[in-house]
Amino acid sequence: MTTALDQVGPRLRAARRARAWTLDDLSRLAGVSASTLSRLESGKRQASLELLLPLTRALGIRIDDLLPAETVDPRVHRAVERRDGMVIAPLTLAHSPVQAVKIVYPARAGAPSPRVHDGYEWLYVLSGRVRLALDGAEHLIDPGEAAEFDTRLPHSISATADGPSEVLSIFSADGERFHTRVGDL
Missing domain, CATH: 1.10.260.40 (lambda repressor-like DNA-binding domains)
Structure with missing residues (x-):
């Protein structure tokens, strides 16, 4: 050693x-x-x-x-949050410049009301089907597909009525503050 x-x-x-x-x-x-x-x-x-x-x-x-800098444990040990039927699991350290989360969205018949905020978001669908309402248009995103968008456009993300969906999302710092701390995802 x-x-x-x-x-x-x-x-x-x-x-x-x-x-x-x-x-x-x-x-x-x-x-x-x-x-x-x-x-x-x-x-x-x-x-x-x-x-x-x-x-x-x-x-x-x-x-x-x-002398080498003190080695910091790179593993992420952050609590999973449950809110409005969603399960939000942080995948990055709290002080990271970009945040990544795994979100399980519950089945939902319709899209939630769109929101607008500073930031940028990228998402990747692991399972289920995701409904991305973006700037007045609805996009269905299947497993293995990704989307990215400017969060200053009116948007909402949800699973369809077919069942829950599991998504990896990466946010800029502004987008992460909005999505994981206030309001609907």
């Missing part, structure tokens, strides 16, 4: 090369021998504060820049 200290040498080398400096260039500026610097970069010498301080000063970087 690679440790944070194992990454110091390669990151130091990358910082040096990003400036197009040779080992001799950096060793002269930092007052560290070229052979010590070479061993440090290759992992054959353990990094110490005494070695890293003059090197990072010469490079104009912080010691923290030589």
Whole structure:
């Protein structure tokens, strides 16, 4: 397993090369021998504060820049929401710039009233049939089909009376705020 200290040498080398400096260039500026610097970069010498301080000063970087950022758990652990017969499962982290959700729409005889808001939306039908009322026209979208639209156009999304539908939706930040926090989907 690679440790944070194992990454110091390669990151130091990358910082040096990003400036197009040779080992001799950096060793002269930092007052560290070229052979010590070479061993440090290759992992054959353990990094110490005494070695890293003059090197990072010469490079104009912080010691923290030589250490990897803390790894964040990429898995999404967000609560499923149930509202108006729909099941809304968030598929992205809350702070993501774009939001993706899986929505199960219940069967519905008619389209809900259209809404307008800032944003953009893309949807993909996993199962069932979806009714997309968009700017006065009704579009039926079957499994395996996708649609995308500007949410400033009057629109509503629902399953048909034939049964529930399952949809993956991706929203811009403005669209996500509207669809998952207020109003009908």
